[in-house]
Amino acid sequence: MFSIQNYTVESLANQFGTPLYVYDGNKIEEQIGKMRKAYEGTNLKLKYACKALTNINIMKLMRKNGVDIDVVSTQEAHLAILAGYEPHQIQYTPSGVAFSEVQEAVALGLRMNLDSLPLLEKFGQIYGSSLPICLRINPHIMEGGTIKISTGHKDSKFGISIEQADEIYEVVKKYGLRVVGLHQHTGSDFKNAHVIIEAAEKLFELAYKYFPNLEFIDLGSGFKVAYKEDDHITDMEKLGKGVVKVFNEFCEKYGKEVELWFEPGKFLVSECGYLLARANVVKHNPGRNFVGVDSGLNHLIRPMMYDAYHEIVNGSNPDGEEKEKYDIVGYICETDTFGKDRTIPVVNEGDIIVIKNAGAYGFSMASNYNSRFRPAEALVYNGEVHLIRKRETMEDILKNQVMLEL
Template identity: 65%
Template sequence: MLRKEGNTYFIQNQPVSALVEQFGSPLYVYDGQKIESQINSMKEAFSAVDVKLKFACKALTNMSIVKLMLKNGVDIDAVSIEEIKLALRVGYKPSQIQYTPSGVAFSEIEEAVSLGIRLNIDSLQLLEKVGETYGNSLPVAIRLNPSIMAGGNLKISTGHADSKFGIPIEYIDQVLALVNQYDLRIVGLHQHNGSDFKDGSVIVKAMKKSIELAEKHFPNLEFIDMGSGFKVAYHEDDHITEIHELAKEVVAEFAYFQERYGKKVQLWFEPGKYLVSESGTFLMTCNVVKHNPGRNFVHVDSGLNHLIRPMMYDAFQEIVNCTPDTEETEKYDVVGYICETDTLGKDRELPKVKPGDIIAMKNAGAYCFSMSSNYNSRVRPAEVLVYNGRAHLIRERESIEDIYRHQIEVSF
């Protein structure tokens, strides 16, 4: 995480200016100790039950980050065959990976099954196809849509009635009919209600729906998976999910359920943002400071091609001038170099910025690099992991040759 000591900004013991000097700009930097701290926080909060964490790796799929999860006993939640293969490559066993596809071709399902990956089924059509193809030879989970609105932004709310995700809980009779028809082995019930939800009671409310279905219809469950969505702070006064407070109610409810159920059941979570968001800092360099009659602009050497969340989700991420010459401040819009409106931060009060200053965006560990692109034929930045005080390059900066690599030039 970015911290200030005197007049210098650091990530762990590494001055940000030294990181930029060594690895270039723009640059993604991740704090490995912060990731481990978040993992340990969740494990401690839910230690009274048999909890299993599954990293929602779509948040940050760099192999070194995924390998760090493996080192810390965190399994994988995958949403594509490519994520599955990446996890297997770094050393995960198939039994440690759960696959939750959304509307993929059945050939991808077949490939995942051939690799020994457990399926989490999110449509009636897929449930029927799996039954027709595999009968009861596979243990499977069912992703339910509980019709609960959660999430700070509609674009990241996934458990409401109009969402494409999951089988609506109102269709439980059709689910049961298919389970009985094909003698399906249902070993898990899954929900994911959104990201960044502000009210932790959403998890408890949703979990009670899974518990009710488990007690009525699914006597052989091995786990109940409640997804994630735990909120982290994006600015100083931001609301967060108080994980230890939430855990008290969740653990009590889950323990009581197990007593009634008559057997031990694992409680699964799929944290993505919670584990990696705060670990990430995106370092950029100011190219131009433009003073217009009604607005000042800081133009940086990046844009929505590298960090799309502010434009896509109206996300707020704190911006810091890491190398100011003065404490005198000015209000700026921090904008990118893309030929498109790509505002990274609007009306930000910063120490006066000059060309060459290092500008940092906090909370850049989740859904930042993983959603980057080559728009405007721009190359992607390098990624660095700072772990135990050492800076490790974990992804090389792209070059123009990477832009050319998969294109085929036709001769006319």
């Protein structure tokens, strides 16, 4: 039987029902430890990119482990504050939001990371030199798993083009803006570790030329994790050695020690998460077998949206010698194939199907499509299991609808 720490998936499914997200909190701590070890020798600060998984208890676990937080909306910021974060521990990195939201972030006391020249201009007009800011720079590096998750290339909507460095500086001078940080994020699942160093060196050049008073350099994240056996991953130890070397050389040349920031999201929570679903039907069609489960793209959209591969296990029979090839499909009235042509131990109706790497962008991208409920979430931590979100009910589907007399 497949287990998460000391709990079988059958026992978890029986206790909390299916579908169910289960997170291994100790795996999160292990990932934090890997990053800290890799960047020893620098003044490192980790900011959890919480858009990956915003359950307030996951945020509290990050805070417990000394990890600050990066948010992309003021709603995420409010969750972080409820989780115990002080506003100065929260970096706000918006993209194309209304200026009223930026004003709300300022009122909350968040650290500001500005990603466009128009926003920089407007911010300068309103706030001048009164607040420290970070600048999100687009380094013009094409890297990432797919074009959908590559964010640092020339045609991306994210960041201020590095080719506009002179224009940035003119706005900074015009309003006396206090630039204390430079930021970049090339995208998720980059396969070549050298891209972080290449992007860092572009930020270093900007710092030397324009920004003498930086407190930190933020190199984003996008580290590749394993989605299947022998999958390519970011070699964190190797990358760390390279980054530490060039970063310390930068600090020496810059004339002061600055902090090195990273914003891991997927790297910290992807592998901690499992989506448990029960096999509703095993259908043998001519030439193709299907396992239909009680979940769908409404609970894990990554395979359909990004063609992402997620390993799938028959949790009720993980070591069975008799195997068959299946398409693992959902219950949504839409093509929602979790995995195609997967050879796994024979599945029977009622078996628990385990979809791995469901910690990042599982619940956070979930929906009520087909008016289905979003699942419960459970956290296994230090050998104990905790319910950290209740399963939705019909009341949740209806609560914001306004019933008219027609």
